[in-house]
Amino acid sequence: MGKYNFTEIEKKVRAEWEKHPINIYDDKKPRFYCLDMFPYPSGKGLHVGHWRGYVLSDVLSRYKILRGFQVLHPMGWDAFGLPAENFAIKNNVHPSAGVAENVENFRRQLKEISAVYDWSREINTTDPEYYRWTQWIFVRMFKHGLAYEKEMPLNWCPKCKAVLANEEAVGGECDRCHTPVTKRMLRQWMLKITAYADRLLGGLDSLDWPEKVKKMQSEWIGKSYGAEIDFPVAGADEAIKVFTTRPDTLYGATFMVLSPEHPLAERITVESQLEEMDEYRRKAAAKSSVNRMADRNKTGVFTGSYGINPLNGEKIPIWVSDYVLIDYGTGAIMCVPAHDERDFEFAKKFGLPITEVISRDGKPSEELSEAYIGEGFMINSGAFDGTPSGEAKEAVADYLEEKGIGTKTVNYKLRDWVFSRQRYWGEPIPIIHCEKCGAVPVPEDELPVLLPEVASYQPTETGESPLANMDSWVNTTCPRCGGPAKRETNTMPQWAGSSWYFLRYADPHNQTALADKDALKKWLPVDYYVGGVEHAVLHLLYARFYTKFLYDIGAVEFEEPFIKLFNQGMITNKGHKMDKSGDNSVSPDEIVRRYGCDSLRMYELFVGPPELDSEWDERSIEGVNRYLNRVWKLIEDSCLKSVKADRRMKQIRNKMIYEITNRLERWSLNTVVSGFMEYTNKLADIARQAGGLDKETRDSLIIMLAPFAPHIAEELWRITGREASVFNERWPEADETMLAEDTVTVALQINGKLRDSITVDAEASRDEVLAAARQALSERLDGKEIVKEIYVPGRIVNFVIKG
RNA sequence: GCGGGUGUGGCGGAAUGGUAGACGCGGCGGACUCAAAAUCCGCUUCUGGCGACAGAGUGGGGGUUCAAGUCCCUUCACCCGCACCA
Numbered sequence: 001m002g003k004y005n006f007t008e009i010e011k012k013v014r015a016e017w018e019k020h021p022i023n024i025y026d027d028k029k030p031r032f033y034c035l036d037m038f039p040y041p042s043g044k045g046l047h048v049g050h051w052r053g054y055v056l057s058d059v060l061s062r063y064k065i066l067r068g069f070q071v072l073h074p075m076g077w078d079a080f081g082l083p084a085e086n087f088a089i090k091n092n093v094h095p096s097a098g099v100a101e102n103v104e105n106f107r108r109q110l111k112e113i114s115a116v117y118d119w120s121r122e123i124n125t126t127d128p129e130y131y132r133w134t135q136w137i138f139v140r141m142f143k144h145g146l147a148y149e150k151e152m153p154l155n156w157c158p159k160c161k162a163v164l165a166n167e168e169a170v171g172g173e174c175d176r177c178h179t180p181v182t183k184r185m186l187r188q189w190m191l192k193i194t195a196y197a198d199r200l201l202g203g204l205d206s207l208d209w210p211e212k213v214k215k216m217q218s219e220w221i222g223k224s225y226g227a228e229i230d231f232p233v234a235g236a237d238e239a240i241k242v243f244t245t246r247p248d249t250l251y252g253a254t255f256m257v258l259s260p261e262h263p264l265a266e267r268i269t270v271e272s273q274l275e276e277m278d279e280y281r282r283k284a285a286a287k288s289s290v291n292r293m294a295d296r297n298k299t300g301v302f303t304g305s306y307g308i309n310p311l312n313g314e315k316i317p318i319w320v321s322d323y324v325l326i327d328y329g330t331g332a333i334m335c336v337p338a339h340d341e342r343d344f345e346f347a348k349k350f351g352l353p354i355t356e357v358i359s360r361d362g363k364p365s366e367e368l369s370e371a372y373i374g375e376g377f378m379i380n381s382g383a384f385d386g387t388p389s390g391e392a393k394e395a396v397a398d399y400l401e402e403k404g405i406g407t408k409t410v411n412y413k414l415r416d417w418v419f420s421r422q423r424y425w426g427e428p429i430p431i432i433h434c435e436k437c438g439a440v441p442v443p444e445d446e447l448p449v450l451l452p453e454v455a456s457y458q459p460t461e462t463g464e465s466p467l468a469n470m471d472s473w474v475n476t477t478c479p480r481c482g483g484p485a486k487r488e489t490n491t492m493p494q495w496a497g498s499s500w501y502f503l504r505y506a507d508p509h510n511q512t513a514l515a516d517k518d519a520l521k522k523w524l525p526v527d528y529y530v531g532g533v534e535h536a537v538l539h540l541l542y543a544r545f546y547t548k549f550l551y552d553i554g555a556v557e558f559e560e561p562f563i564k565l566f567n568q569g570m571i572t573n574k575g576h577k578m579d580k581s582g583d584n585s586v587s588p589d590e591i592v593r594r595y596g597c598d599s600l601r602m603y604e605l606f607v608g609p610p611e612l613d614s615e616w617d618e619r620s621i622e623g624v625n626r627y628l629n630r631v632w633k634l635i636e637d638s639c640l641k642s643v644k645a646d647r648r649m650k651q652i653r654n655k656m657i658y659e660i661t662n663r664l665e666r667w668s669l670n671t672v673v674s675g676f677m678e679y680t681n682k683l684a685d686i687a688r689q690a691g692g693l694d695k696e697t698r699d700s701l702i703i704m705l706a707p708f709a710p711h712i713a714e715e716l717w718r719i720t721g722r723e724a725s726v727f728n729e730r731w732p733e734a735d736e737t738m739l740a741e742d743t744v745t746v747a748l749q750i751n752g753k754l755r756d757s758i759t760v761d762a763e764a765s766r767d768e769v770l771a772a773a774r775q776a777l778s779e780r781l782d783g784k785e786i787v788k789e790i791y792v793p794g795r796i797v798n799f800v801i802k803g
Numbered sequence: 804g805c806g807g808g809u810g811u812g813g814c815g816g817a818a819u820g821g822u823a824g825a826c827g828c829g830g831c832g833g834a835c836u837c838a839a840a841a842u843c844c845g846c847u848u849c850u851g852g853c854g855a856c857a858g859a860g861u862g863g864g865g866g867u868u869c870a871a872g873u874c875c876c877u878u879c880a881c882c883c884g885c886a887c888c889a
Contacts, residue, residue, distance in 0.1 A: 219806075224889090328889080329889065335889085608816065674817075678825070798870065
């Protein structure tokens, strides 16, 4: 009889699994693809917060194996990106050297989890054999007109010295370093994700994802219906196009506002206003977007020009204000102060007229103290007077189309994806610029375009990649005409490699395609995807876009890559997120050494509901460790004294199986762990009385424990005399006829207040139970009139009494 | 402002409308021990009482119901996401 020596057991069991791996793949079995978001292998290593998602997905994978599935559960490295490059700059080593070192450490740490990862499928986005296909997808997008170059004002992070996609500059801050971004005019590669806006939105419905993430994506895409309307500029041969979702309010448009960046802003400003306008526009340009968003006081300058309301011919003043954004809609708006809060504010501040065109009851209001944005009936709107505003949206828009002064349109917040980065450590964009032929893609059979060695990785201030200084690499010949040409020197963003990696796992060593069609068909799409919520509008949106494109070119046969998404909660320490910055991060290495992998695995589940944030508490791990000690002792003892199961033992076994399976299926993993504790305690009691446990009960407990604490389960399986792995077994089934107890405790209430409880035969009839209840409560019921008797079988009796 | 989430003992947290506080941590008491650690057993929501017991109790206020942590209305606090999106 030994003590539960987890260090020794885990070492031994791991060695066994190395020698005789659990046989997972078997085409006779149904398949299940369970995926973790692959990590960026940072220099800091993993903390116990990372473990949570990895443990969740591994519990599911192992459970599915016991349920008779073949399970693909892979792991890899998203290893391009700035930290590796910054590390390289600081230490004057090649980024790949740092990456190799970090990957090694990450792999070691991940192996400590003892997940059933198929390490033979490990991938690394920085491997040329991998990024060959990242480049191939880009070339295909280029050929389909989805990758294009454009010069435009872009988000620029002064610290990272690179442009950012809109998704990386949310709230006007760099997603990575939180530096306020500035705008810079640059020529960059873009991916036309907007061409997929509608499908990216529509596809969300079919997904079993957290509502929150679906909502975030749908708001990011930001579809709205409305109309574009042309407002002629009085006395000029110009028209200003505006977008509005409220064509029904057009009669109430009493002024217009252009964004400071609008091309007409300067042109239509009259001489006397020009100085003030220039000053205003200069200030707006200098304001960081953070400031511009934070300061909600309306400011603006009158251009001195007027527009013509195309419906009623009224002359309305045109202003310039920074509350109008250049990159949404047309960068110009018609302003209806009576029915828009922002326009109302602006009108009040600058003394502009306010015309009510919709009222709740169809009668004009005395005075508007605030904008009325609700529904109602149209007034002051010519022929439309009296129309309900809901109908009027359509009616006015139709009328505008008829008259040729407007068109119904759909507008999106989603912008095209800024895809090039002015940094070294990324996939080179496989394009060659030829003076004669323009941008020419590198022929597919010449991919990958290898990332060359350079003398310095230092990013530049100019918006040029460090690759631009490598004349010998930059100068090449045009694949089309053979003339002199230059390579594109920008690299791809970090998101490129992660936008399709889940496909590569199906067939990671394929030399002729991104993955074999049959392998893709076998494993994809991903059945269960586990990761943090922080990628809601980054990786998860990009991956969906890539998948839809690959579907369109026939490379894959599905449009949505991830059927089910689960966002695990964070592990916090003293209320704060454990993150890279370090101080409050707890390393799993030390915890595993002190309590063992199985204890930490179970603790990560026990800590709280998997979808909620939970506070790290090391003392609770000791509790889990004590629990595993008790299991060890129980099984070991019961092996010495095997007994035949009596009715009571069978009942408890079946209840245990039923309860734990139920909780697991409901993904209530914290209560699965408490269920193990509860039933192990009960079994220990029974075993004390009966002198041992029966074989079937013992086996059921071990098998069910296996996905959660695989090492101890495997070793206990040996102790009970088995040669083969516990993972060859099947998850036990509960015999539902054995769930009922022989006796039940019934709570007794009077007027809903608990007064007593009685234990009765489970088979007892309603009358028998009520009689027993009356008997038990006789003193309290004496002389009272029972108005009503409620009996919930096996649970409760409630007497409603009077007097 | 909009969207999402969370409020339950000293702490983490359990509860298909049916005995609130499972399970664990911590605490208290006991067994074992020369002793300690480990382990095992018992108690542990609060208030009052030696006590059996009584009363209160799931952020606050209302409501539905024989019965509400759970359903409805309302309100407060904290966390997260988005935010002048026309």
